[in-house]
Amino acid sequence: AQSVAQPEDQVNVAEGNPLTVKCTYSVSGNPYLFWYVQYPNRGLQFLLKYITGDNLVKGSYGFEAEFNKSQTSFHLKKPSALVSDSALYFCAVRGAFSGGYNKLIFGAGTRLAVHP
């Protein structure tokens, strides 16, 4: 079965410092991995995805994520955090060979708080 774990409920970081939001996954076969961001009372916004290829994936708003197959991780990173990055971040996974229309499985979410 597919699953995603986000071990941190909340991450606090000072503005201008680098940030990391952790995600580990479990899936049969090669994973398709995603990060989404959710602002209060808003829908989830797609940030980036990993399918295959380079382990470092670049996405929207200066975010990037590093795929590590041996550690089954897909941590979200940003070199310099902004106060406006404060939001709820969800990691998600789907199996690459589980059908053309299978759902995404989401992690529990990590709340990122960037302090001025």
Next chain:
Amino acid sequence: AAGVIQSPRHLIKEKRETATLKCYPIPRHDTVYWYQQGPGQDPQFLISFYEKMQSDKGSIPDRFSAQQFSDYHSELNMSSLELGDSALYFCASSLALGRDSAGELFFGEGSRLTVL
């Protein structure tokens, strides 16, 4: 660019009443998903449709039903509403895997259902 449109954005119902939520996917997307997000929780998959046929079913109560119509819009029908049904309901759409897509979901802004 066109996004996923959901209506209504807010809905207040009494216990045991019925509610219907509508979703209009991004044009040319062939898959629609419904998710339920309770306060402080991650999105929980309810049901999905691929080319107007139910493709996957998650934790959708028997009191709920959904369908996708010939114009690809989808409706989530909820009957005998309970207090615990109060949540944000998200619709998402995607292209199926393998059609130049990793199947990333694009979410609407959600419909907030409050059951009194």
